[in-house]
Amino acid sequence: MEWKNLTIDDKEIIDEFTKGKFITCDYNFTNLYLWSQGEKATYAIENNVLVVRGLYEGKYYYFMPVPRSLEYLDNAKEIIRNLLNEKAQIILVPEKWKNYLEDSFVLEERRDSFDYVYSLESLAYLKGRKYSKKKNRVNNFMKTYDYAYEKITSENIKEVLEFQGDWCHDKSCEIIPVLRNEDIGIHNILNHFDRLGVKGGMLKVDGKVIAYSLGEALDDEYVVIHIEKGLNEYIGSYQMINMIFLQNEFKDYKFVNREDDFGDLGLRDAKESYHPLELLKKYEIVGVK
Numbered sequence: 001m002e003w004k005n006l007t008i009d010d011k012e013i014i015d016e017f018t019k020g021k022f023i024t025c026d027y028n029f030t031n032l033y034l035w036s037q038g039e040k041a042t043y044a045i046e047n048n049v050l051v052v053r054g055l056y057e058g059k060y061y062y063f064m065p066v067p068r069s070l071e072y073l074d075n076a077k078e079i080i081r082n083l084l085n086e087k088a089q090i091i092l093v094p095e096k097w098k099n100y101l102e103d104s105f106v107l108e109e110r111r112d113s114f115d116y117v118y119s120l121e122s123l124a125y126l127k128g129r130k131y132s133k134k135k136n137r138v139n140n141f142m143k144t145y146d147y148a149y150e151k152i153t154s155e156n157i158k159e160v161l162e163f164q165g166d167w168c169h170d171k172s173c174e175i176i177p178v179l180r181n182e183d184i185g186i187h188n189i190l191n192h193f194d195r196l197g198v199k200g201g202m203l204k205v206d207g208k209v210i211a212y213s214l215g216e217a218l219d220d221e222y223v224v225i226h227i228e229k230g231l232n233e234y235i236g237s238y239q240m241i242n243m244i245f246l247q248n249e250f251k252d253y254k255f256v257n258r259e260d261d262f263g264d265l266g267l268r269d270a271k272e273s274y275h276p277l278e279l280l281k282k283y284e285i286v287g288v289k
Contacts, residue, residue, distance in 0.1 A: 001044035001046055001051065002044055003042040003043070003044050003053075004042060004043060004044065005036075005040075005041070005042055006032060006033065006036040006041040006042060006043050006052065007036070008033065008188070008192050008195060008196075010029075010043070011029050011033075011195070011196070013045075014029045014032065014043070014050065014052075015029055016068065017050040017066045017067075017068055018050070018066060020218070020219050021066075022094060022218065023094075023117075023218055023219065023222045023255075023257060023280065024092070024094045024115050024257070024280050024282065025115055025218075025224050025226075025257055025259045025260070026063065026092045026113075026282075027063065027066065027092075028216070028218060028224060029196070030189060030196050030198055030216060030226055031224070031226060031259075032052060033185065033188060033189065033192075033196070034182070034185035034186070034188070034189060034226060034227075035054060035181060035182075035185055036054075036185070036188075037181075037184050037185065037188060038180065038181025038182070038184045038185060039054035039055055039056055039181055040054065040055040041053070041054045041055075046075075046079060047072065047075040047078075047079075048067060048068040048069075048071075048072040048075060049065045049066065049067050049068070049072055049075050049076045049079055050065065050066045050067075050068075051063070051065045051066075051079060051083075057177075059089070060088065060089070061089045061090075061091055062083055062088050062089060062090045062091070063090075063091070063092050064080075064090060064091075064092060064093045064094075064097055064101075064285070065079045065080055065083075065090075070100070073100060077101070077104050077105075080101070080104075080105060080285060081288060084105075084285065084287065084288060089284065090284065090285040091110065091113065091282070091283075091284045091285075092113060092282050093107060093282060093283040093284065093285060094280065094281075094282055094283075095280065095281045095282075095283075098281075098283050101285065103289070104288065104289055105285050105286075105287065105288055105289060106285070106286050106287035106288070106289060107283040107284065107285055107286065108283060108284050108286050109281060109282075109283055110282055110283060110284050111263075112260065112261065112262060112263035113260045113262075113282040114260055114261075114279040114280060114281055114282060115257050115258075115259055115260055115279065115280040115282070116257070116258045116259070116260070116261070116271045116272075116274075116276040116279060116280075117222075117255055117256065117257050117258075117276055117277050117278050117279070117280055118255065118256045118258065118274055118275070118276050118277055119254070119255065119256075119277055120223070120246055120250060120251075120253050120254055120255055120256045121254075122275070123242060123243065123246055123256055123274060124243055124246035124247045124250075124251060125243070125247070126138065126239075126243060130275055131274075131275075134239050134273075134274070137235065137236035137239045137240075138236055138239050138240050138243060140235065140236055141234070141235065141236030141237065141239070141240045142240075144235070144236075145205045145206075145234065146205060146206055147203060147204060147205050147240070148203075148204045148207075149201060149202070149203055149204075149244050149245075149248060150201065150202050150204060151199075151200070151201055151248065151249070152193070152199075152200030152201060152202055152212065152214075154193065154194060156202070157190055157193055157200075159202065159209050160190060160200070160202055160209065160212050161187065161190055162209075163202075163209040163212060163229070164183065164186055164187070164190070164212075164229065167229050167231070168183045178262070182227075186214075186227055189214065189226070189227075196216075197216060198214050198215070198216045198226070199214070199215055199216060199249045199250070200212060200213065200214045200215075201213055201241070201244065201245040201248055201249060202241075203230070203237065203240055203241045203244065205234060210230060210231045210234045210237050211228075211229060211230030211231065211234070211237045211238065211240065211241035212227075212228075212229055212230075212241065213225060213227065213228045213229075213241050213242070213245040214226045214227040214228075215227075215245070215249070215250065217250070217253065218257065220253075221253060221254045221255055222253065222254070222255045222256075222257055223246075223250045223253045223255070223256055223257070224256075224257040224258075224259065225245075225256060225257070225258050225259065226259075228241060228242065228245075255277070257280070258271060258274075258276075260282075
C-alpha cells in the first residue's frame with residue numbers, strides 16, 4: 001500500500017468513506033486528525049477501501065479497513081486477511097461492522113474502547129433524581145461565580161489556545177505521552193476550527209476562561225464531544241460546561257457520544273456517573289475463520 005500522512009487537506013477524502021456512517025467516535029475525521037500528528041497517522045486507499053493506521057508506543061495499530069460502500073466489503077476482507085498475515089493489530093471495529101465481518105474473522109471485545117452514549121436531553125438539563133448531585137454542583141457554581149458562556153469563534157479562539165497551554169502546563173503534558181499527543185491535536189483543531197466544522201463553547205468567570213468544550217454532529221441524531229477541559233478549583237466547572245455547551249450548541253439532537261475511557265478507572269467512574277444509555281461495543285480482529 002502507498003501510505004500518506006494524514007493532514008487537514010485530507011478531510012474531504014476521508015469524509016467520502018466515513019462521514020455519516022459511524023456513531024462510534026473513531027472514524028470521524030476530527031477525531032482522526034486530533035491524534036494524527038502525535039501518533040503519526042497515515043492512510044492508504046486500495047480497491048475502494050480506506051485503511052488508516054497510527055503509531056503508539058513504537059507499534060503500529062490499524063483501524064478497521066472501511067469500504068466506500070458495502071459493494072466493496074469483499075475488498076476490505078481481503079485487506080484484513082493480508083494485514084493479519086503480517087501480524088497487524090486491527091482494532092476499533094464497531095458492533096455493526098462486526099456483524100458484517102464475523103462470518104470470516106474472529107473478533108474479541110475490547111472494553112477499554114467502548115464509547116459512552118447518553119440522552120442529550122438528560123445531560124443538557126440534568127433532569128431526574130439520578131442527576132441530583134450533578135445538578136447541585138451546577139446550582140452551587142451558578143450561585144458562587146460571576147460566569148458567562150461564549151460560543152468559540154475565530155475572534156476569541158486565541159483565549160482558548162492560551163487556556164489550553166496553561167492547563168497543559170499544570171498537568172505536565174510534556175512528560176505524559178497521551179496528554180502531549182492530545183495537546184498537539186487540540187492545537188491543530190483550534191488552528192483549523194472553521195475548516196473542520198467543529199462547534200465550541202467556553203465558560204468564563206470574571207472574564208477569565210475556566211472551561212471549554214469542542215464537539216460536532218456525527219449524523220442527524222448523534223453528536224460527539226471531542227474535548228472537555230476545566231479548572232478543578234472552580235467547583236462544578238466540568239458539570240457546568242458539559243450542560244451549558246449542549247444547551248447552546250446541540251439542543252436539537254437526541255444522543256451524545258462522549259467517547260471511551262481508554263481503560264482509565266477514574267475516567268470510567270466519571271463517565272458512568274452520568275448514567276449512559278448504552279455502551280457502543282468495539283472489537284479487535286484477532287484471526288481468520
